[in-house]
Amino acid sequence: MASDHEYLSLRISADELTRWIDQMFTAIGVPQADGQIVAHVLVEADLCGKHTHGVSRLPLYVERIERGLMMAEAAVEYETSGTAVIQRMNGGNGLGPVVAWKATEHVIAEAKRYGMAAVAVHHSNHCGAMSVYCSYAAAHGMILLALTNSPPGIAPVGGREAFLGTNPIAWGFPRGKESPPLVIDLATSVVARGNIIEAARRHEPIPLGWALDQKGNPTTDAQMALAGAVLPMAGIKGYALALSVEILSGVLSGAGVGPGVKNPYTDFSGPSNVGHFFLAIDPAAIATEGVFEDHLLAMEADLREVPPAVGGPVVIPGDRSEATRDDYLQRGIPLDPSLVEQLNGVAERLGVGHVPVWEDLAHSPHELSPS
Amino acid sequence: MASDHEYLSLRISADELTRWIDQMFTAIGVPQADGQIVAHVLVEADLCGKHTHGVSRLPLYVERIERGLMMAEAAVEYETSGTAVIQRMNGGNGLGPVVAWKATEHVIAEAKRYGMAAVAVHHSNHCGAMSVYCSYAAAHGMILLALTNSPPGIAPVGGREAFLGTNPIAWGFPRGKESPPLVIDLATSVVARGNIIEAARRHEPIPLGWALDQKGNPTTDAQMALAGAVLPMAGIKGYALALSVEILSGVLSGAGVGPGVKNPYTDFSGPSNVGHFFLAIDPAAIATEGVFEDHLLAMEADLREVPPAVGGPVVIPGDRSEATRDDYLQRGIPLDPSLVEQLNGVAERLGVGHVPVWEDLAHSPHELSPS
Numbered sequence: 001m002a003s004d005h006e007y008l009s010l011r012i013s014a015d016e017l018t019r020w021i022d023q024m025f026t027a028i029g030v031p032q033a034d035g036q037i038v039a040h041v042l043v044e045a046d047l048c049g050k051h052t053h054g055v056s057r058l059p060l061y062v063e064r065i066e067r068g069l070m071m072a073e074a075a076v077e078y079e080t081s082g083t084a085v086i087q088r089m090n091g092g093n094g095l096g097p098v099v100a101w102k103a104t105e106h107v108i109a110e111a112k113r114y115g116m117a118a119v120a121v122h123h124s125n126h127c128g129a130m131s132v133y134c135s136y137a138a139a140h141g142m143i144l145l146a147l148t149n150s151p152p153g154i155a156p157v158g159g160r161e162a163f164l165g166t167n168p169i170a171w172g173f174p175r176g177k178e179s180p181p182l183v184i185d186l187a188t189s190v191v192a193r194g195n196i197i198e199a200a201r202r203h204e205p206i207p208l209g210w211a212l213d214q215k216g217n218p219t220t221d222a223q224m225a226l227a228g229a230v231l232p233m234a235g236i237k238g239y240a241l242a243l244s245v246e247i248l249s250g251v252l253s254g255a256g257v258g259p260g261v262k263n264p265y266t267d268f269s270g271p272s273n274v275g276h277f278f279l280a281i282d283p284a285a286i287a288t289e290g291v292f293e294d295h296l297l298a299m300e301a302d303l304r305e306v307p308p309a310v311g312g313p314v315v316i317p318g319d320r321s322e323a324t325r326d327d328y329l330q331r332g333i334p335l336d337p338s339l340v341e342q343l344n345g346v347a348e349r350l351g352v353g354h355v356p357v358w359e360d361l362a363h364s365p366h367e368l369s370p371s
Numbered sequence: 372m373a374s375d376h377e378y379l380s381l382r383i384s385a386d387e388l389t390r391w392i393d394q395m396f397t398a399i400g401v402p403q404a405d406g407q408i409v410a411h412v413l414v415e416a417d418l419c420g421k422h423t424h425g426v427s428r429l430p431l432y433v434e435r436i437e438r439g440l441m442m443a444e445a446a447v448e449y450e451t452s453g454t455a456v457i458q459r460m461n462g463g464n465g466l467g468p469v470v471a472w473k474a475t476e477h478v479i480a481e482a483k484r485y486g487m488a489a490v491a492v493h494h495s496n497h498c499g500a501m502s503v504y505c506s507y508a509a510a511h512g513m514i515l516l517a518l519t520n521s522p523p524g525i526a527p528v529g530g531r532e533a534f535l536g537t538n539p540i541a542w543g544f545p546r547g548k549e550s551p552p553l554v555i556d557l558a559t560s561v562v563a564r565g566n567i568i569e570a571a572r573r574h575e576p577i578p579l580g581w582a583l584d585q586k587g588n589p590t591t592d593a594q595m596a597l598a599g600a601v602l603p604m605a606g607i608k609g610y611a612l613a614l615s616v617e618i619l620s621g622v623l624s625g626a627g628v629g630p631g632v633k634n635p636y637t638d639f640s641g642p643s644n645v646g647h648f649f650l651a652i653d654p655a656a657i658a659t660e661g662v663f664e665d666h667l668l669a670m671e672a673d674l675r676e677v678p679p680a681v682g683g684p685v686v687i688p689g690d691r692s693e694a695t696r697d698d699y700l701q702r703g704i705p706l707d708p709s710l711v712e713q714l715n716g717v718a719e720r721l722g723v724g725h726v727p728v729w730e731d732l733a734h735s736p737h738e739l740s741p742s
Contacts, residue, residue: 080657085456086486088657115457118487120657143623159677159685171615182618184611216680234605240555240688241612244542247553251666252514252654258673279650283623286451286459286491295622302629306530309587314530317611 010340010357011332017055018043020347020355024058025095027350028065029072034098041097045129046333049324052194053129056339059346060126060264061095069264069271070125074098078119084110088253089121093271096127100148100276104133107280108142115285120248121276122255126150126264131185131321133278134172138181143281144172149249149256149274151263154189155229157239160216162229163258166193167245174283175300176293182300184317188242190233196225249275334360381711381728382703388426389414391718391726395429396466398721399436400443405469412468416500417704420695423565424500427710430717431497431635432466440635440642441496445469449490455481459624460492464642467498471519471647475504478651479513486656491624492647497521497635502556502692504649505543509552514652515543520620520627520645522634525560526600528610531587533600534629537564538616545654546671547664553671555688559613561604567596620646705731 012020018039025035038061046054064070074094080087087106091099103119110117130146137144150165170185191210199206200222208218211225219225232238250257255275262272283292306314328334335357344354383391389410396406409432417425435441445465451458458477462470474490481488501517508515521536541556562581570577571593579589582596590596603609621628626646633643654663677685699705706714706728715725 083486083656086652086656114485115454116487116489118652143619155680156674156677156685158679158683159674160680160683161677163674163677169612171618173615173618184615186608186611190605212680216678216683218681233608234561236686236688237557237604240557241540243688244544244555246670247542247544247667248514251670252652252658252663254658254662254666257666257670281457281489281623285454285457287623287625291625292623295625295628296618299617299622299628303527303530303534306527306532306534307587309526309529309531309583310589312529312531312587314527315607317607317614 009334009360010337011334011360012355012357013332014043014047014329016356017046017333020352021055021058023352024062024347024350027352028062030065030095031073034074034095037101038095038097041101041128041132043333044132044135046335047325047328048129048131048321049328050129050131050321051336052192054333055335055343057126057128059342062346062350064125064264064272065095067268069093069268070095074102076102084117085114086118086120089119091121091124091274091276093123093125093273096125096274099124100127100133100146100278101136103276103278104137104144104146104280107144107278108137108140111142111280111282111285116279116281118277118279120253121278122253122273123271124148124255124274124276125272126274127276129185130168130170131172131183134170134183134185135181136172137280138172138174138183141174141282141284142172143174143283144170145277145279146170146172147245147249147277149246149261149276151261151267151272152259153193153230154232154239154242155212155216157232157236160212160214160229164188164232164239164242164246165261166230167242167249169241169245173296174293175296176290179297180318180322182296182316182318183321186233188233188238188245189230190238191230193230196222196230200226245277248277252277332358332360380705380731381708382705382731383726383728384703385414385418385700387727388417388704391723392426392429394723395433395718395721398723399433401436401466402444405445405466408472409466409468412472412499412503414704415503415506417706418696418699419500419502419692420699421500421502421692422707423563425704426706426714428497428499430713433717433721435496435635436466438639440464440639441466445473447473455488456485457489457491460490462492462495462645462647464494464496464644467496467645470495471498471504471517471649472507474647474649475508475515475517475651478515478649479508479511482513482651482653482656487650487652489648489650491619492649493624493626493644494642495519495626495645495647496643497645498647500556501539501541502543502554505541505554505556506552507543508651509543509545509554512545512653512655513543514545514654515541516648516650517541517543518616518620518648520617520632520647522632522638522643523630524564524601525603525610525613526583526587528603528607531583531585531600535559535603535610535613535617536632537601538613538620540612540616544667545664546667547661550668551689551693553667553687553689554692557604559604559609559616560601561609562601564601567593567601571597616648619648623648703729703731
């Protein structure tokens, strides 16, 4: 029986997963238009292989709404008396993807008028993969910078407890109508916490330099790392970048900062108060339309011509995500059986049908690991 | 004799160094106001211990002007028909610090009107330490993002030849009238090329992970690394960030990109065509005046309370630069004797007096190493 196979994978089409997520959020009182946004944001992450930011987050979102810690209807509000070039937005403690999507649409529209626009958001929640907003904006011809803070994840240089989040930096750049946008999206931690959780589950060591134990000593023990703190990427450089993300997303917007951002998985004492920062730039505001995109494609072609090193050829950020997306659109998105079980449990509680998956064999167990 | 001492250091006061640099540029036809900007930018870098971006660059700047590869008078020009929120600037192949300073003053003024403003600059040159512009803008209450591309310095992931520059990312954040600005400034290379040059000079090995040899293999041989390429920080993450800097500074502005940026030390075939990107945000546009600064100081105080790890306590980016600045303002800026000799040679050619240094003993040879 395939279900006994260690590497059993269940697959689902992107369209069917989108519809199912939509039904789930409708069932807990989320307006249909908002549920569609959340479904799109989660499915796009899964499609790019970022399963830690995909439908695996749905149980968390549902639980926070059911507990009254997150609003089913996000009433976002602009609070600034100044110009529309930069605004502060109150996310109204809505679903993170809905708040972030509205902020993205806002900066796209204002950047079309002014050439550039930004919004700093407070009282939001976990909003999924920042790359999704970057792809969307860039597909509309806009350069987008998307930042968010997150609950304490990394230790400051010289400290042994997590304070700053794993604060990602994401940029989207348009490459014209013929090519998908160029998107970069990176956590400022040396590694996603998911990789340490996975190593602990497999009783495997982690590389030195990933994390500290509770006493602040470098460790290769995944369990001790989980009790300690993840390190920033590139030492003080990554720490400095994580700090800049915290300042723009948290301090500037007036959202939670450091431990002021509540961990949605473990802290049920109130709203997370996550902060975001979105900045859109219209390249057509300062270059003849299409010139930016053409020059970007030309640079990329030149980069691919650089002679290969050991382990080459040259990669362009997004190469792997795009290949994964094409593959999953054809073969379906793989879902871990234990996740499907969890999702079905939530569905039963809400009176929604099971996730419409089919059985498949994964190429390797790593295909199911968090990215 | 002190001059025979291996660790002899020569020192100079910041004010005297500023005046001397000013005289040098006046001697080659640079307008006095512009010479004062260059002097300020170089001396500020030396004051923070960034000697690779200080007066050590003067001989290069002078040579490029003398050869007609850089203009003594920078006629910068705004070329955009759009709004003043985002502009493209032609740097007129002027002295990098002058062009960058004018761009910074421009975005500060426009951000005061609109809440936020940016300028993408082409046909500029090496402009020194980006942290200087960030400090200046933040001292005027502005958040500043300062980016520049540079001649090929780092290999793309999977490639064995340098293509992107060591493309720094710098942010300045105001901390109110009582505190110096919070400034971060980091090259997206794993290490400054100066450290490899220094290791080669001392016949010492370099750590694995810093560089590739000409064949694209990781190397610990400093000489082979100099013939090969430096690696980006944090692997593909640093590469992605270097790429975003190249796109904003080079592609968006229409400046040189990748090998299109000429190395000012080795390529005398024409202007460098360096590109910059400056973005200013006025925190007072979306928060009550002073609130941003207060919250930033509060976060910093909380960060310093994080229990220390081995090697602690917690550092805040800029701690070391600020301590160095205070020290050098009191004791004078240390200058390497070989640099002073080189500077005096240029001074004699231009009919300017020698650099007014005094003799001192460095605490250690490392005090003179590139940062």
